[in-house]
Amino acid sequence: MSAFQHRHASHCESGVMSAIVRHYGLPLSEPMAFGLASALSFAWLPFIKLGGLPLVAYRMPPRAIVRGLQKPLGLRMRTETFRTPARGAARLDALLDEGKVVGLQTSVFWLPYFPQDLRFHFNAHNVLAYGRDPASGDYLLSDPVFEEPVRCAAADLARARFARGVLAPRGLLYYPAGQPQEPDWGTVIPAAIRKTVRVMLRTPLPIVGTRAMERVAAAIERLPASGDTRQGLLFIGHLVRMQEEIGTGGGGFRFMYAAFLQEAAGLAQRPALAELGDRLVDIGDGWREFALAAARMIRGRDAFAPSALGALLRRQAADERAFFQALERAL
Amino acid sequence: MDAGEVPQEGNATLGGRRKAMYARGADGRLGTVASAGWEVEEIVTRQAVDELDRRAAAALAGVHAGTASLLEYHMYRARMDDSLLAQSTGLWRWRVRRHLRPAVFARLSTALLTRYAAALGIDVATLTSTPPR
Incomplete structure (x- = not known):
């Protein structure tokens, strides 16, 4: 097995999974891992609160990429969780001794190499362990959202792997049980895109897909524009953080999915997908417009105007609906 | 977003690190560009x-x-x-x-x-x- 190669990625889970697949011999880009696993989505789950704010996500739930790549790549992934940190650490050490690279689910808050301002209690951050320094006992980690590999002391990593709360990792680690196979791109790519189209357009409940965007727009429009606006501003700031900051590659993963479509156009020999990728870049720019408008209101450069933000979001919903309908027709 | 539009304004909350963003290069291909940060974030x-x-x-x-x-x-x-x-x-x-x-x-x-x-x-x-x- 050759030495592990770290590559800077924009999202943790697609970064870890593409690195694992590459390490085991199949060249795979991060956007391809993201798109093949049908990881793009939009979800609005106001009944789940993170730090008092409702859950909004621009992608499928954690572990969707770990699971979603198994079928297209013929790659069985083993996942294990543990009752105690001691057992979790022992198992990780044993796997590293076998020369494996191991994916880990962690809480950002307890990882000391993270910048202080980004250390929130977010429990679904993925990193890859590829070795251990014999002298200090530090783990050698490839955290895909960092430019260079990092190190983490054993006690800190144990805390991060066994943090509790929403999406508690319970020490989750994962590694491949075999070799990934080069798939028949002409089959797996349309299948993966069809699944994303289905999720975005035809989820039965209006909490996932383009209809969920309209629900968020309605929630914004209900915010009071005057009086005590602190809570309302925190809410729109939270939306922007989920969209831009949590390793999305910008525009709530829309730019990354556009990169997937562009690459898929070549591999599956469907040039129409490349044009649709360009169209999705424009939609991603629309998301960033929303982020900019929200940030200006938070800073007080513009007056807080919930109706204007709601209108931007409704436009995004309409654009994405038309986009995914076109994507379906192109298959 | 084109590669030239990737924000490089610097973002103090990143603690000096850069993040990978997907943007369109001069040849029209999308790829990662390291961003020093966006004021919005x-x-x-x-x-x-x-x-x-x-x-x-x-x-x-x-x-x-x-x-x-x-x-x-x-x-x-x-x-x-x-x-x-x-x-x-x-x-x-x-x-x-x-x-x-x-x-x-x-x-x-x-x-x-x-x-x-x-x-x-x-x-x-x-x-x-x-x-x-």
Whole structure:
């Protein structure tokens, strides 16, 4: 097995999974891992609160990429969780001794190499362990959202792997049980895109897909524009953080999915997908417009105007609906 | 977003690191470009951090006024709320809420204090000594 190669990625889970697949011999880009696993989505789950704010996500739930790549790549992934940190650490050490690279689910808050301002209690951050320094006992980690590999002391990593709360990792680690196979791109790519189209357009409940965007727009429009606006501003700031900051590659993963479509156009020999990728870049720019408008209101450069933000979001919903309908027709 | 539009304004909350963003290069191909940060992200991250700091400061003022417990202060310092603290300690949420009251907190057993300190990542001495304003 050759030495592990770290590559800077924009999202943790697609970064870890593409690195694992590459390490085991199949060249795979991060956007391809993201798109093949049908990881793009939009979800609005106001009944789940993170730090008092409702859950909004621009992608499928954690572990969707770990699971979603198994079928297209013929790659069985083993996942294990543990009752105690001691057992979790022992198992990780044993796997590293076998020369494996191991994916880990962690809480950002307890990882000391993270910048202080980004250390929130977010429990679904993925990193890859590829070795251990014999002298200090530090783990050698490839955290895909960092430019260079990092190190983490054993006690800190144990805390991060066994943090509790929403999406508690319970020490989750994962590694491949075999070799990934080069798939028949002409089959797996349309299948993966069809699944994303289905999720975005035809989820039965209006909490996932383009209809969920309209629900968020309605929630914004209900915010009071005057009086005590602190809570309302925190809410729109939270939306922007989920969209831009949590390793999305910008525009709530829309730019990354556009990169997937562009690459898929070549591999599956469907040039129409490349044009649709360009169209999705424009939609991603629309998301960033929303982020900019929200940030200006938070800073007080513009007056807080919930109706204007709601209108931007409704436009995004309409654009994405038309986009995914076109994507379906192109298959 | 074109590669030339990838924000390089710098973002203090990134602590000097750069993040990978997908953008369109001159040849029309999308790929990663390292971004030094966007002011928009800095604004929303600062907003979230400031809100947590505000809660911790309010709790500390409450500690000095005798209306809040040190547990509440340290809970917000650890960027937690009562539900996350309950999950992290394995206690019922109503018990945690009760323990947040200064009179109840003052009478907590060493065992419970140890449990809270471990969940918050601090030692018992830190949890029970009042920091200056």
